[in-house]
Amino acid sequence: xxCQSSAVHAGIYHYDELDRRFLAERxxxxxxxxxxxxxxxxxxxxFRPLRLMNGLYLQLHAYMLRxxxxxxxxxxxxxxxLALIGRRYDRGYGHFTTRQNLQFxxxxxxxxxxxxxxxxxxxxxxxQTSGNCIRNVTTDQFAGAAADExxxxxxxxxxMRQWSxxxxxxxxxxxxxxxxxxxxxxxxxxxxxxxxxxxxxLGADGAIGFAVLVGGGLGRSPFLAKPLREWVAEPDLLAYLxxxxxVYNQYGRRDNIYKARIKILVHEIGIEAMRAQVEAEFERIxxxxxxxxAAIVASIRSHFAPPPFTAQHExxxxxxxxxxxDPDFARWTRVNVTTHKxxxxxxxxxxxxxxxxxxxxxxxxxMEAMADLADRFSFGExxxxxxxxxxLAHVRRDDLYLLWQELGRHCLDTANAGLVSDIIAxxxxxxxxxxxxxxxxxxxxxxxxxxxxxxxxxxxxxxxxMSGCINACGHHHVGHIGILGVDKQGIEYYQITIGGDASxxxxxxxxxxxxxxxxxxxxxxxxxIELYLERREAGERFIDTxxxxxxxxxxxxxxxxxx
Amino acid sequence: MVRPGGKLEIITANRLDTGAxxxxxxxxxxxxxxxxAAVLAPGGHxxxxxxxxxxANMVVDVAMIEAMLEDGRPVPVGLRERIRALGxxxxxxxxxxxxx
Numbered sequence: 155x156x157c158q159s160s161a162v163h164a165g166i167y168h169y170d171e172l173d174r175r176f177l178a179e180r181x182x183x184x185x186x187x188x189x190x191x192x193x194x195x196x197x198x199x200x201f202r203p204l205r206l207m208n209g210l211y212l213q214l215h216a217y218m219l220r221x222x223x224x225x226x227x228x229x230x231x232x233x234x235x236l237a238l239i240g241r242r243y244d245r246g247y248g249h250f251t252t253r254q255n256l257q258f259x260x261x262x263x264x265x266x267x268x269x270x271x272x273x274x275x276x277x278x279x280x281x282q283t284s285g286n287c288i289r290n291v292t293t294d295q296f297a298g299a300a301a302d303e304x305x306x307x308x309x310x311x312x313x314m315r316q317w318s319x320x321x322x323x324x325x326x327x328x329x330x331x332x333x334x335x336x337x338x339x340x341x342x343x344x345x346x347x348x349x350x351x352x353x354x355x356l357g358a359d360g361a362i363g364f365a366v367l368v369g370g371g372l373g374r375s376p377f378l379a380k381p382l383r384e385w386v387a388e389p390d391l392l393a394y395l396x397x398x399x400x401v402y403n404q405y406g407r408r409d410n411i412y413k414a415r416i417k418i419l420v421h422e423i424g425i426e427a428m429r430a431q432v433e434a435e436f437e438r439i440x441x442x443x444x445x446x447x448a449a450i451v452a453s454i455r456s457h458f459a460p461p462p463f464t465a466q467h468e469x470x471x472x473x474x475x476x477x478x479x480d481p482d483f484a485r486w487t488r489v490n491v492t493t494h495k496x497x498x499x500x501x502x503x504x505x506x507x508x509x510x511x512x513x514x515x516x517x518x519x520x521m522e523a524m525a526d527l528a529d530r531f532s533f534g535e536x537x538x539x540x541x542x543x544x545x546l547a548h549v550r551r552d553d554l555y556l557l558w559q560e561l562g563r564h565c566l567d568t569a570n571a572g573l574v575s576d577i578i579a580x581x582x583x584x585x586x587x588x589x590x591x592x593x594x595x596x597x598x599x600x601x602x603x604x605x606x607x608x609x610x611x612x613x614x615x616x617x618x619x620m621s622g623c624i625n626a627c628g629h630h631h632v633g634h635i636g637i638l639g640v641d642k643q644g645i646e647y648y649q650i651t652i653g654g655d656a657s658x659x660x661x662x663x664x665x666x667x668x669x670x671x672x673x674x675x676x677x678x679x680x681x682x683i684e685l686y687l688e689r690r691e692a693g694e695r696f697i698d699t700x701x702x703x704x705x706x707x708x709x710x711x712x713x714x715x716x717x
Numbered sequence: 718m719v720r721p722g723g724k725l726e727i728i729t730a731n732r733l734d735t736g737a738x739x740x741x742x743x744x745x746x747x748x749x750x751x752x753x754a755a756v757l758a759p760g761g762h763x764x765x766x767x768x769x770x771x772x773a774n775m776v777v778d779v780a781m782i783e784a785m786l787e788d789g790r791p792v793p794v795g796l797r798e799r800i801r802a803l804g805x806x807x808x809x810x811x812x813x814x815x816x817x
Contacts, residue, residue: 192734194774212778214801215812216736245811260811262735512807583797584805592796594807644795 165298165458165535166229167312169277177274180281184208185267192264209280210266213587217261220283221273225293225311226254226538230525233536235276237521243269248521250506250514252578252629253332254292254538255283259585281319286327288318288399292334294342295539298458299501299547301493305354305362307337309455310391313446317392324399328406329414331399332371335364339658344540346370346379346660347632349416350398362388368398368428369420372626377417378660380425382432388451390436393444397436401428461533461548463496476555483558485611486569491554500551502532504544504561505568505576509605510598513579514542523564531557540629541578541617543571573610574618574683575601578629582622582639583646589622591639591646592672596620599676613683616696619654632656634697635679636663646672652682652708653700664705667713678712685711727754727784727791728767729798730776738801738813739776741767747776749813751802752790757781 169177184204191201205211209220221236228236236256240248243265244258251257261269273279282289291314293307294300314333318324324331335352336343345351351367364386370379386394402416405423420428477484492501504524507513516524524544528536531553532546539545544566549557561567570576577600580586582593597620604610619633623640630636636651647669654663670678683696685708690699700708728741729751741763742748743755747770757763764781771779782798784791793799804812 192774198733198771198777212731212736214797215738215804216731264734583800584807589797592806594805598807646796 165308165461166227166232167224167277167315168457173277174274177277177279180208180279181267181270181274184270188263188267203285205263205266206284207281208266208270209283210261210263211284211587213259214583214585215260217263217266218585219258219261219266219269219280220251221256221258221278221280222283222290223255223278223538224315225291225297225308226295226540227297227308228536228538229276230528230534230536232276232278233521233525233528235272235278237518237525239269239272240521241518246519247515247517249512249581250516250538250542250544252540252542252580252627253283253290254295254540255290256538257581259581285325286329286331287325288314288321288327288331288333291315291318292332292343292348292540294336294338295503295537295541295543295545296342296492296501296547297337297537298460299492299494299499300338300340300342301495302340303338303495304356305337306455306458307335307343307352307354308458309451310352310354310364311335312454312457313392313451314395317395324403327399327403328408329411329416331402331416333395341656341658341660342539344629344632344656344660347372347376347629347656348379350395351379357385357387364388364391366394366398368432369417369425371415371417372629372631373415374412374624375418375421376626376631376662377421378662379417380420382425382429389446389448390440390444392446393440394432394436396439396444397432400435400439401431405431460496461535463499463548464550465498469498470552473551473554480555482569483555485607486558486567487554488611489569489573490571494548496548498551499548500554502546502549502554502557503539503571504546504566505570506543506566507570507576507597507601508565508568509575510602512594513577513597516544520564520566523560524566527557527560530560541576543576569607570610572615572617574604574613574616575610576617577601578617578619578633580621580623580628582620582628586622586627588625589639590624590641591622591648593620593622593628593637593639596637596639596648596672596675600679603676603680613687614695616683617656618679619656629656630654631662632660633663634695634700635682637675637679640669642669648672648675650675650678650682650712652705653697655697666705666709681711682708724794725784725786725791726757726781727751727793728757728763728779729754729782729801730767730771730779733774733777740802741779746770751784751792751813754784754791756784756786756791 334348337354353365367379368382537545577597579593579597583589620637621628621630632654649669651663655661739747740754783794803814
C-alpha cells in the first residue's frame, strides 16, 4: 500500500514491491504457524522461537506484541494504524519504549496474524524486535531537523535497516545486537550504551565518515562503548559493520546467556585485540560486494529530503507576543521546543509524561490526535524518542501557539521535557515477566511529588531513569538519578545511583548506598534534589553538581554522616 | 498442598489462544478467578492433570505457585502472582480486578 498523501513529505523509509511481497509472505507464513500451534501440530518449544522472531512475547497478563518503528520515525498514517490496532485488538492504548518501538500488552495469539496484516498495510512489522539478531537501529529524535546536526543519521540508519533485515549470517548471533547512530555532536541517541555506536561526522574534505564505538551496554554488567576506530569512510560502513558482527559471531560466548553480549567479548579480550580482529576481518572482506555505492546512498538520501519549508522573509513577531501574553505557553516553549536548522521552524517534544501518568503510554485517541496534528503542523511525520516521548520535528514557529493549545485538548501539553518528571520507566512488574519490582507506580509518585511545574523548572534538567530489573530496559545506569528495582525475599527494594549520563559525555552512575523500600524512594529522591539545590552553582545542572562535589555529600544527605 | 510453614500451593498458566492468566480449578478445569483455584492436595493428581492440558495445547507456562487463604479462598503470596491475578497496579480498570 502506498503512503497516504498526508505523509508524502515525511522522511520515512520507502518500501518497494519486493519489500511488500516479502512482508505479505512472512505474514502468511506466521498465520500458518499460529494455526499449526493452535491445532497442536507445533509444541510450545517449537513455536516459541517462531513467535519471538515476530516480536510476540508471553508476558504477565497476555501476549505482548512489540512493533518496530525504524529509527523512531513514523508517518501519520502509520500512527493512525497503530491507534486502530490498539482499539480493535488491545485495550485502547500502546506503550512507547526506550528502543523507539511500540508495545501492545493485551494481545491474543489468535489475532496476531490479522494484526500483522494491518501493520503490513502501512509498511510496518514486528520482525527482529526480539531474538538474537540485529534489532531496530535507533537514532536522534531530531534527526534531519536539529540545528547542530552535521550529518542526517536517518540515511545511514535506513541503510543499516536494509542491510540488517533478515541478514542470513546474523540471524542467530550469540545474543541480541543493538546499533545506534548520531549525526550531531550533542548525542541524543545514547550511542555509548549500544553494542555498536556510530558518530557520523565530516572529514577535512567534506566527506562523510563515522567514528565507531563498540561494546557498550547496560544490564547485569554495564559498560560504556569503547572507541574502535576514529574514522570509517562512508563507502566502508557496511563492510566495517560486517567485520564487527563476524568477529562477534565467531568469538562471542554462547555457553552463558549473561556473558554473550559483545560488551563481554570486548571486556574479556580487550579493545586492542578486538580492534585487531575486526581490522583483519575488514581487510579480508573489504571489496566491491560490501562497498556502499554512492548512488545507493544518494537514492536513500532522496527519501529524507527536507520537506517543503515555507520561507518567511520577516518574522511576524507572533511567537514573541504569545510568549509574553501567556506564561504557561512560554514555560512550555522553554523546555519542549528545540532549535531547528530552519530559523522559522522548531522541533517540538510532546511529553508522554503527564503528572501522575504512565511514562510512554498513549491512548488510541491520543495517537489519532497526534497523527492529525502531525498532518497539520509537521508534514505528516512524527518521531518516537528513546526517552519515551513523541516529537513533531518540523513545526513553524508561528504555529506553535495553536499547536500547544491543540495538544492541551488531549493532555499532551506537559511542559516537562528533560525535567524531573520526564522519567524513563520500563513496564516493570506491572507487565513484564522478567521484572523483579514495579517501576511505573514509582514514576507516577515522583511526578506527583514534583507536580508543581514551576518547581520542576527551578530544578532544571534532571533525568531520572528507572528499571524494574537488572536487564535495565529503563537505562537506570545512565540516569542522572538511576533507580533499579530488586527483589529481596519477595519485597520490592530500590537501589539508587547518581551521576549517570547518556549524552556525549557518557558515564555510569554510582550506587549511593543500600537499597531502600518502596515507600522510601520518593523522599530519598527529594532529599537528593534538595542537596543539589543547596550546593549548585550558577548554571549547574544536577549532573554538573554531582560531577563537581562527588557523590559523598549526596550519600550523607540520604543515609547520614556515618554512610 | 501445604508446604512447611503453612503455605499452600495452586497451579497457574496462560491460555494458549488468548494468553489470559488462568488457574487450575480441579474438576472445574482452568478458571479465570484465582479464588476458584484448587488448592493442591497431598498425593493428588492436579499437577499431572494441568500438565496434561498443557500437552493438549489448552494452556502454556504451567507453574505451581505459593498461595494463602483469605476468607477461605486462595490468593497468591508473591507480588508478581498477585499482579497476574488482578492486573497492573497502575491500571485498576484493566485485568481481572476491573471485574471485581
